[in-house]
Amino acid sequence: MVTGFKINHNAWFFCFIIKFVCRYRSAWCMLIRKLFKFENAHIVRNCTSDRCKRSIHGHSYKVELLLKASKLDHGQMVYDFGLLKGVIKELFDSFDHAICYWQKDDPEYIAACQTFSARWIALPVSPSAEQFSRIFFYLAQQVLHSTTTQNGEGDVEVYSVIVHETDTGYAQSFIEDIENEQMGVLNLDQIIFSEQVQAEWSDPQMYENLKKGIRFQNPNVELQVNI
DSSP states (O other): OHHHHHHHHHHHHHHHHHHHHHHHHTTTSEEEEEEEEEEEEEOOTTOSOHHHHHSOEEEEEEEEEEEEESSOOTTSOSSOGGGGGSHHHHHHHTTTTEEEEETTSOHHHHHHHHHHOSSEEEESSOOOHHHHHHHHHHHHHHHHHTEEOOSOOOSOEEEEEEEESSSSOEEEEOHHHHSOGGGOOOOGGGOEEOHHHHHTSSSTTHHHHHHHTOOEEOOOOOOSSOO
């Protein structure tokens, strides 16, 4: 009974610390959240679970993108949710009905993925939930940094990304995780989308433009109320 109490007490204390840290990190800004969903297949090499590391399997993913800002735009918003239906949504949707593989995987397996799936994505890291959270954080961050805003937006940044792999398990990343080289260096050149994925974008040159630093333009906004 005493041992059980200690476990429960420690678990409660750990949750308290996590909540305190999260509150402290966002104390100076407002947060918004946008939810994305997609279906994806992968193998997670080197993991402990035998089924996961030896067999292709899939998940119904839910991705929570949390943005932060210390001021609101002319519409009294951190960032209009409608703007997240553009480049960011298209990049996230690229993972839907696709197979993702680690570029260090067996060449025969990689060749099979590219041969039998029109939609595939090559990654510089393993397609685990943890790495997915880093990749989506990184992609969204790159898009925001390459976007010219038009409605008085402030210092809009990605605060965190949560990737729900199952109903009971998720991974969450923050900026420190993106910058942590031990977790794997991320860059746009090493995230490769198949031709079929690119063909389904509204602008097939979208990702190349992002890599070249060509800026995206948000639409102009005509103010209806003087501020």
